[in-house]
Amino acid sequence: MNRPALLLVLPLLLSAGCAATGVGPVDAVRSPEGRVEAFDQRAAQVAEAWRPGPDWRTGYVPLEGPTLLTGDPGFTPDTEAAFRSGWYREEVPIPPTRVGGEIRFTDGRLTLPLVSAAEAYRQLDQGDPLPCPGRPKRPGRPTPGGPTVEPGPDGWATSTTQTACLPLTVTGVTFGAVPVRTSRGVAQVPAWLFTIRELATPVARLAVAPTAVAAVPEPTAPARPLPDGLVAAQDLAAVDDARLTVRLGVGACDTGITPLVWERPDVVVVGGGVTRATGECVAMLKLEPVTVTLAAPLGARPVLDVFTGAPLSIAPR
Template identity: 85%
Template sequence: MRRPALLLVLPLLLVASCATTGADPAGGPRSPAHRAEAFDKRAAEVAEAWRPSPDWRAGYVPLEGPTVLTGDPRFTPDTEAAFRAGWYRAEVAIPPTRVGGEIRFPDGRLTLPLVSAAEAYRQLDQGDPLPCPGRPKRPGRPTPGGPTVEPGPDGWTSSGAQTACLSLTVTAVTFGAVPVRTSRGEAQVPAWLFTIKELATPVARLAVAPTAVTPFPAPTVPARPLSDGLVGAQNLTAIDGARLTVQLGVGACDTGITPLVWERPDAVVVGGSITRATGECIAVLKLAAVTVTLGAPLGARPVLDVFTGAPLSIAPR
């Protein structure tokens, strides 16, 4: 029996007064140079407080989620919605047998317990899509005798050119490995690869047993609040050598969004500088993607948020 899909509703529309620009809490000018100086000071404190357990360098700490795309899936709006929601249906038997495997890190190897393909599929499959009246249950298969309407916000073309509200169809499953960013750099991690009829690339579910995953260390946050005009980072979206793409958490009316980075040989701290608007503003957190370039490739260094002091993970792909 499939589990019912869950809907998450986020309250967004709250009205708040935005801070007045032009002065810092100490009464001095709040210029970009002052914000950068405040960032550097806090970043140094965050990096100094970073004290992970030995498992950070000896265990398996993944910095991205357990479901990974192995290439460009060529999403349509409906197939992307199904992937994000975890809607799957299997046309083949999913084997319950377990296999052995190891993680290959840049600095060594680690053998850990793995889950079977059947267990991985149970973790992957989060239920069925909600009903979509007037649309077929499978892509490219119009409802017999159903109406033909023009494409638009309220209609679907019965020619099958559009994908329906659907579950992704699993047609094969194999065992392999995929690259995953970890606390020890990019590793080759055992995974179950599910071939999907509607996608151009398999969906991988990491095969490491949840009990074998080392939890994130608890961050140590500086006692004082984040200086006005500075914002923290929410996650990473891409790592390319010394180039990082970071999502900052900013306000709806913030302007002058500028990435800030501080680095040393064992850690990188990221955040941002913003200019707050005056007057009233909708109190909603927005994600602003920014790019920073380090002085050297990131390697296995953790990327820490200047606000919370926590290591950042990579947003779901």
């Protein structure tokens, strides 16, 4: 679901040119053509500075996970809240036995230590829901007695329904593999698949032991600040062959949001261009999904943010 999500809200008005991007109006770029030229120059610097270690090509560096959905879960507000919060309860024994397995990359295979289903479940389960006085006993039912008042990201708001604080029910667990984007492209990674009564598809928890997961390398950003009029990429919402859905971090009053991409055979750099508001604007950073089409399928190329130079991961799903 490609919806902008609020990351930061401050009770503060900013004048034009000072959107919530982490930099001030340095080297402001006013025209669309100027933004493209400034982006290309910086993207080339980011690509030249990208020097990952050997683990990037020989180890296991996941760029998403470790909890994944294997299909459309058919979320309701209740079940999505439980999934995002990690609320689970089990109705079946979770086996503690460890199994063997390997990761299958397009360029080879890698055998790594795995965790048991019981260990994976302990990582998956983040505790029980907090008590919710007055909330419905079953998910999805409106609260008797009319509207209620609920705290939200922008303060207190009136609502006619509430989300039940209920956990997801584990009714089975099997061992399998799921596709995961890694530093070596999409790989088939061992995972424990938990069947959930309330969802239409299992929840996968990657089974690779944490000690076997290589860290994403630290980026090297250009010394100069990001020119005003350019914005950073926060993460990848989706990758479909040569089409990338990127989430940009933009200001609340930014307009003319335009995705920008620079690529060469070994790396892709993404970001965006915006037109800043001329008046006052609340300091609010939003995630804006945009789509870019590459000249060639992405394959195993890293996608780097034009601001930090960091490789982008797939957003939680």
